[in-house]
Amino acid sequence: MSIKLTIRQVGDVTVIDAAGRITLGDGASTLRDEIRDLAAKGDKKILMNLSEVSYIDSSGIGELVSGFTTVTNHGGQLKLLGLSKRVKDLLQITKLYTVFEVFDDEAAAVRSFA
Amino acid sequence: MTEHQGKGIQSVDTLMDSTLDSVDVAEEAVLRVAEEIGFSEDDRHPIGMAVRECMVNAVVHGNRYNHRKKVHLAVLKGYDRITIVVGDEGDGFDFNAVPDPLAEENLLNQSGRGFLLIRAFMDDLEVRPRQPSGTEVRMVKYLVKDV
Numbered sequence: 001m002s003i004k005l006t007i008r009q010v011g012d013v014t015v016i017d018a019a020g021r022i023t024l025g026d027g028a029s030t031l032r033d034e035i036r037d038l039a040a041k042g043d044k045k046i047l048m049n050l051s052e053v054s055y056i057d058s059s060g061i062g063e064l065v066s067g068f069t070t071v072t073n074h075g076g077q078l079k080l081l082g083l084s085k086r087v088k089d090l091l092q093i094t095k096l097y098t099v100f101e102v103f104d105d106e107a108a109a110v111r112s113f114a
Numbered sequence: 115m116t117e118h119q120g121k122g123i124q125s126v127d128t129l130m131d132s133t134l135d136s137v138d139v140a141e142e143a144v145l146r147v148a149e150e151i152g153f154s155e156d157d158r159h160p161i162g163m164a165v166r167e168c169m170v171n172a173v174v175h176g177n178r179y180n181h182r183k184k185v186h187l188a189v190l191k192g193y194d195r196i197t198i199v200v201g202d203e204g205d206g207f208d209f210n211a212v213p214d215p216l217a218e219e220n221l222l223n224q225s226g227r228g229f230l231l232i233r234a235f236m237d238d239l240e241v242r243p244r245q246p247s248g249t250e251v252r253m254v255k256y257l258v259k260d261v
Contacts, residue, residue, distance in 0.1 A: 024170055025134040057166050058231055062224040069222055086159060093234045094227050095216050 003027025003053075005034050013045040013110045014038055015081075019052035022060030031060070035067035035078070044076030045113040049106070051082025061090060068099065077101075081109045130185040132177035132202075137169040140187050140200075147189050148196050152257055160235035161196065161255050167228040168200040168251050176202025176249055186250075194257045201250040209241040209249075 006017040016034065021027050038046055048064070050056075056064075064080070071078040079101040083091070091097045103109035126143065130136040144165045148158045169185065177183035186201035213220050215227045233239050238254035 023166070024137075024174070057163060057170070058225070058227040059170070061227060065222055066224045090231070093231060095221060099221055 021055040023057040024059035039074040164235040172202035176204030202248040
């Protein structure tokens with residue numbers, strides 16, 4: 001299953017609910033386009049919910065990093081929510097835990113943007 | 115796909131097209147062998163990821179999607195290990211020249227983490243030039259049985 005993205009607003013925070021796989025040719029570019037579109041239209045508080053993501057490869061990790069850079073360059077913040085143990089392990093291995101703010105609880109994540 | 119059977123070891127040799135579909139096919143084939151050997155689901159996932167990263171390197175960076183070039187996949191099934199060999203027909207590359215993805219200045223690079231993940235997920239990793247051209251990656255994962 002390739003990625004499915006659903007966008008919703010929680011106050012002034014834009015939540016991207018992702019489901020499926022974020023791999024090369026199978027969702028990574030979809031994610032990149034969505035984040036770029038949101039940043040371009042001025043969304044500055046973006047929460048990426050990965051709780052329904054079953055698989056991320058290094059290309060998917062690369063797209064998360066690219067999204068982080070894009071949003072930051074537009075003066076915004078991109079944070080992560082609902083990481084599975086496997087995705088957490090990937091962030092540990094790649095040292096990206098030092099880059100991303102990661103949350104298990106959506107309400108806490110939303111409050112952190114204030 | 116060719117299968118060879120010998121004393122305590124069985125191998126599968128496959129020649130694959132330079133497409134992203136081949137990445138999925140290779141991952142599924144290796145995961146089947148890993149399950150037959152007895153790797154748990156928790157162990158199979160990183161093995162599959164390592165194969166995916168390696169196949170993507172071969173298809174995208176090695177063969178550059180060239181339909182005239184093939185990816186060579188060999189899976190050796192041992193009683194206590196799985197050995198996977200992925201070869202491409204590209205121009206080759208200097209493994210030691212790959213920027214360290216963990217260096218502060220490279221953390222926000224979009225790419226360059228494939229070999230980091232392969233090294234993290236597999237027990238042995240060897241990268242060498244392939245004859246007459248290309249790169250060959252050999253990786254091994256050992257089965258650790260509960261005692």
